[in-house]
Amino acid sequence: VALGDSDKVHELVGDLHEADLGALLELLSHEARPRLVELMGADFDFTALMEVGEATREDILEELPVETLVEGMRDLESDDAVAILETLEPAEQAEVLEALPAQERIVLRRSLDYPEGSAGRLMQTTLIAVPPFWTAGRVLDFFRETDGDELPETFFEVFVVDPGYHLLGTVFLDALVRAKPNARLDEIMQADRRRVKATEDGTEAARLFERYNLVSAPVVDESERLVGALTIDDIVDVIQEQASEEIKALGGVNPEEELTDDFWWIAKSRFTWLFINLLTAFITSSVLKTFQSQLEQMVALAVLGPIIAGQGGNSATQTMTVAVRALATRELNRANAMKIILRELAIGAVNGAAFGLVTGIVAANWFQNVGLWPVMALAMFTNLVAGAFGGIVVPLLFNRFKFDPAVSSGPFVTTITDVVGYGAFLTIATMWFHLK
Amino acid sequence: VALGDSDKVHELVGDLHEADLGALLELLSHEARPRLVELMGADFDFTALMEVGEATREDILEELPVETLVEGMRDLESDDAVAILETLEPAEQAEVLEALPAQERIVLRRSLDYPEGSAGRLMQTTLIAVPPFWTAGRVLDFFRETDGDELPETFFEVFVVDPGYHLLGTVFLDALVRAKPNARLDEIMQADRRRVKATEDGTEAARLFERYNLVSAPVVDESERLVGALTIDDIVDVIQEQASEEIKALGGVNPEEELTDDFWWIAKSRFTWLFINLLTAFITSSVLKTFQSQLEQMVALAVLGPIIAGQGGNSATQTMTVAVRALATRELNRANAMKIILRELAIGAVNGAAFGLVTGIVAANWFQNVGLWPVMALAMFTNLVAGAFGGIVVPLLFNRFKFDPAVSSGPFVTTITDVVGYGAFLTIATMWFHLK
Incomplete structure (x- = not known):
C-alpha cells in the first residue's frame, strides 16, 4: 500500500x-x-x-x-x-x-x-469561561453564534469566572439545558467543585476523579486562576498507565518497558534488575556455605531446604502484593497499618503452623527420619511469620520514605525469606541432630 | 458520635x-x-x-x-x-x-x-431517547419542561431512536447546544457510534471506552434495541478493578481478596495457593533427591544450586509479567506472538550468557575450583533460555485455552526454572566432574 x-x-x-x-x-x-x-x-x-x-x-x-x-x-x-x-x-x-x-x-x-506528568501537561487549555451574570439562555446563544473552531472539540461544562479569571464555579451542560433561559449562572452553578492544581501530579488528579466520580475538573494555578480543564479520557490513560507500571515493577521489569521498545534497551534494563537479584542470591548462598559441613553430613537438608525457602518466599509475596496494591489505592494508611500488620502476622502464623505440620510429616516419611518432622515444622513456622513481617513492613517503610514500594520491595522481601528460611532450618537441624 | x-x-x-x-x-x-x-x-x-x-x-x-x-x-x-x-x-x-x-x-x-459483570448490570437505564424528527430546539424545550426526577441525574448525550426503540444515533450535549434550534436531530446525530451489547462483559466494554476515548456509550440488546447507557465513571471502576485483580493474581493472591475481608477467609484462600506451590516445591526437591550422592560428594553444588534456580525464576517472571500485561491490554496477539517469543528467547540467551560468565567466575574463585566456571555458565545459560521460553509460552497457552494467564502462569513457570535449573546444573556437574 x-x-x-x-x-x-x-x-x-x-x-x-x-x-x-x-x-x-x-x-x-x-x-x-x-x-x-x-x-x-x-x-x-x-x-x-x-x-x-x-x-x-x-x-x-x-x-x-x-x-x-x-x-x-x-x-x-x-x-x-x-x-x-x-x-x-x-x-x-x-x-x-x-x-x-x-x-x-x-x-x-x-x-x-509544568513538570512532566503534572496536571498542567495533561490539561486542555481551550475551554469555555463566562461571567457569573450571564443567563443560561445567553450561554446557549453564545454557543450557536461562536465559530466551531473557537470552542473545544468536546466539552461537558462551562466555567464561571470573575474578571480576574478566578474560578467561581462550574455549570454542567445537563444542568444548563435544564435551566430556565433567564436563570443566572451564579444561581445554577456548583461553587464547591473539586479543582486540580496545575503543578499537581497526574496520579493525584486521577485519585480525585476516581474518588468523586468526576468526568472533568477545572485546573487552577497557585492563585486559584483557571488555566485549563482535565477530562476523564486523559485520566483513564493515567490510571491504566499507573496500573501497568505497578504490575511491571512487581514483576521486576522496568516500569517504562513497552512491547515496542528496542531489543538492546530491554535486554539491558532486565539485566540491571537481575543483577540486583544476583547479589541477593549470593547472600543466600553465603548462608548455605556457612553450613557446608552440616549439609555434607546430612544431604537431606540440601534437598528439603528449598521447600522452606520457597514457601516463605511465596507467602511473603502474597502479603507484599496485597500491601503494595492497598498502598497504591490508599486503602492502607497510617490509621489501619498496625491492624493489618498484626493480621498478616497472624495469617503467617496460622499457615506456617499448617504447612509446618504437613511438610514435616511428608519429609520424615520421605527420608525415614522422624527427627525431620519437628525441624521442618519449626523452620517453616518461623519463615512464614518472618515472611509475613517482611511482606508488610518493607513496603510500608519504602512508602514512608517516599520510595515506590512496588519497585523496590521484591528483592528485599525474598532475601528475608531466603536467609531466614535456610538459616533457621539449618540452625535448628544442627541443634536437633547435634551436627557440627 | x-x-x-x-x-x-x-x-x-x-x-x-x-x-x-x-x-x-x-x-x-x-x-x-x-x-x-x-x-x-x-x-x-x-x-x-x-x-x-x-x-x-x-x-x-x-x-x-x-x-x-x-x-x-x-x-x-x-x-x-x-x-x-x-x-x-x-x-x-x-x-x-x-x-x-x-x-x-x-x-x-x-x-x-444479565450475567454478573456484564454491561447490562453496569448500565444506567434512565436515559433520554427521542425521535429523529425532533429539532434541537424541541429537545431543549423538552429538558426545561420535564420534571427533574424523570431525567437521569447526569447525562452527556441524547439517544435518537426509531418507534421500535432501535438506536439510530446519538447527539452529544455539546453538539446539541451548538446546533441551530431548527436543525433536525437526524442531521446532527452521529450515526456510527460504537455501541455495547448488554450481554457483553464489562471488561470488553472498558476496552472499547479506552480505545475510542468514550465518555458514554449506548447499550443495546440482541435486536439492536436501546436498553441503557454506560458512563465512564462505571468504566473507571471496571478498569481499576481489573488492574487490581491482575496484580493480585500475579502475586498469588485470590483476585477477590479485599483488605476488609474476614481473617479466616483470607487465611484459607492464601493457604490454597501456597498448597499448589508446595506441590511444585516437592517436584523440585525430587529432582534434588535423585542427585543425592553427587550433592554429598560435592557440597558446593548444594550451595550454588539456588543461584541458578533463582536467577532463572526471576528472569522468567520478568518475561511472564510482560506477557501477561500485554495479553491483558491486547498488545500481544496472534499477529506478533512469534516475534515476541523469539525476542524473549534472544533476551534470555544474551542475559544467560552474561550471568553465566559472571557467576561462573565468582563461583570458581569462591570454591577454588576452576571446573565450576564452565558448569555454572552452561547451566545458567540453559536455565535463562528455558525460563524465557516458559515465561512467554505458558501465558500464551493459558490464554489460548481461555484460562486467565495472570492466575495460573506463576507456579508453572517457576517449576520449569526450578526443575531445569537444578536438573541442568547437577547433570552438567555430574558429567564434568565424573561424579556418580
Whole structure:
C-alpha cells in the first residue's frame, strides 16, 4: 500500500477512526510509517499518533519534516499537542514552536513549563469561561453564534469566572439545558467543585476523579486562576498507565518497558534488575556455605531446604502484593497499618503452623527420619511469620520514605525469606541432630 | 458520635460528599455502621454504599431493615440500585424487589437477568431517547419542561431512536447546544457510534471506552434495541478493578481478596495457593533427591544450586509479567506472538550468557575450583533460555485455552526454572566432574 499510490491510500484509510489508524501504524514497518503520514497529507489525523506506543511515535516524528508537523499540530487539541511536543528532541521542539502562530505558541509553552506528568501537561487549555451574570439562555446563544473552531472539540461544562479569571464555579451542560433561559449562572452553578492544581501530579488528579466520580475538573494555578480543564479520557490513560507500571515493577521489569521498545534497551534494563537479584542470591548462598559441613553430613537438608525457602518466599509475596496494591489505592494508611500488620502476622502464623505440620510429616516419611518432622515444622513456622513481617513492613517503610514500594520491595522481601528460611532450618537441624 | 444523638449526626455528616461519607463508614466499627445509616434516616445518601469495600457493604446491608433499604434505593440511579441488589442474599433481594414500585422493579429485574459483570448490570437505564424528527430546539424545550426526577441525574448525550426503540444515533450535549434550534436531530446525530451489547462483559466494554476515548456509550440488546447507557465513571471502576485483580493474581493472591475481608477467609484462600506451590516445591526437591550422592560428594553444588534456580525464576517472571500485561491490554496477539517469543528467547540467551560468565567466575574463585566456571555458565545459560521460553509460552497457552494467564502462569513457570535449573546444573556437574 505504502508504495506511493496516494489515491489508493486516501481511499483505504481516509475514513478510519484515529484509534484504528494508530493500530495500522503499529503494524507497518519502520520505513512505511512516516511514508503513510506524508502520503495522506492534510487528511492524516494527528490524533492517531496519540494512540500508538511511545517508541512508534518517536519513530514517526523523527522522520517527518517540520512543516508537516506544524500543519498537523494546528488541528490538535492543546493536550495532544503538548504530548507530541514532549516526544520531540529539544531542538526540534523549539523549531516547531517557532513555526506556530504566537497565540498557540504561548499556550503550549506555558503547558510545557509544568513538570512532566503534572496536571498542567495533561490539561486542555481551550475551554469555555463566562461571567457569573450571564443567563443560561445567553450561554446557549453564545454557543450557536461562536465559530466551531473557537470552542473545544468536546466539552461537558462551562466555567464561571470573575474578571480576574478566578474560578467561581462550574455549570454542567445537563444542568444548563435544564435551566430556565433567564436563570443566572451564579444561581445554577456548583461553587464547591473539586479543582486540580496545575503543578499537581497526574496520579493525584486521577485519585480525585476516581474518588468523586468526576468526568472533568477545572485546573487552577497557585492563585486559584483557571488555566485549563482535565477530562476523564486523559485520566483513564493515567490510571491504566499507573496500573501497568505497578504490575511491571512487581514483576521486576522496568516500569517504562513497552512491547515496542528496542531489543538492546530491554535486554539491558532486565539485566540491571537481575543483577540486583544476583547479589541477593549470593547472600543466600553465603548462608548455605556457612553450613557446608552440616549439609555434607546430612544431604537431606540440601534437598528439603528449598521447600522452606520457597514457601516463605511465596507467602511473603502474597502479603507484599496485597500491601503494595492497598498502598497504591490508599486503602492502607497510617490509621489501619498496625491492624493489618498484626493480621498478616497472624495469617503467617496460622499457615506456617499448617504447612509446618504437613511438610514435616511428608519429609520424615520421605527420608525415614522422624527427627525431620519437628525441624521442618519449626523452620517453616518461623519463615512464614518472618515472611509475613517482611511482606508488610518493607513496603510500608519504602512508602514512608517516599520510595515506590512496588519497585523496590521484591528483592528485599525474598532475601528475608531466603536467609531466614535456610538459616533457621539449618540452625535448628544442627541443634536437633547435634551436627557440627 | 453514633451513640444515638441524631441531631448531632445530621449536623456533622449531613453535608458530606458521598465518597467522604463512604470513607467515614469504613472507619466506623461493625456495630456503628448500620446505626449511622438509621440515625441519618432519609438524609443518608445510599450512593455512599457504592464507595465502600464489598465486605463493608454486606456488613451494613445485612443489618438494615427492608423498609430503610427500599426507601434508600428509590433515590438511587438504576446502576447503583443493581449493585446494591447484587450484594443481598437471594431471599432479601426478592423481598426488596417486591416492595419497590412495579416500574422500578421491572427495570431492575431485567438488569439482574444479565450475567454478573456484564454491561447490562453496569448500565444506567434512565436515559433520554427521542425521535429523529425532533429539532434541537424541541429537545431543549423538552429538558426545561420535564420534571427533574424523570431525567437521569447526569447525562452527556441524547439517544435518537426509531418507534421500535432501535438506536439510530446519538447527539452529544455539546453538539446539541451548538446546533441551530431548527436543525433536525437526524442531521446532527452521529450515526456510527460504537455501541455495547448488554450481554457483553464489562471488561470488553472498558476496552472499547479506552480505545475510542468514550465518555458514554449506548447499550443495546440482541435486536439492536436501546436498553441503557454506560458512563465512564462505571468504566473507571471496571478498569481499576481489573488492574487490581491482575496484580493480585500475579502475586498469588485470590483476585477477590479485599483488605476488609474476614481473617479466616483470607487465611484459607492464601493457604490454597501456597498448597499448589508446595506441590511444585516437592517436584523440585525430587529432582534434588535423585542427585543425592553427587550433592554429598560435592557440597558446593548444594550451595550454588539456588543461584541458578533463582536467577532463572526471576528472569522468567520478568518475561511472564510482560506477557501477561500485554495479553491483558491486547498488545500481544496472534499477529506478533512469534516475534515476541523469539525476542524473549534472544533476551534470555544474551542475559544467560552474561550471568553465566559472571557467576561462573565468582563461583570458581569462591570454591577454588576452576571446573565450576564452565558448569555454572552452561547451566545458567540453559536455565535463562528455558525460563524465557516458559515465561512467554505458558501465558500464551493459558490464554489460548481461555484460562486467565495472570492466575495460573506463576507456579508453572517457576517449576520449569526450578526443575531445569537444578536438573541442568547437577547433570552438567555430574558429567564434568565424573561424579556418580
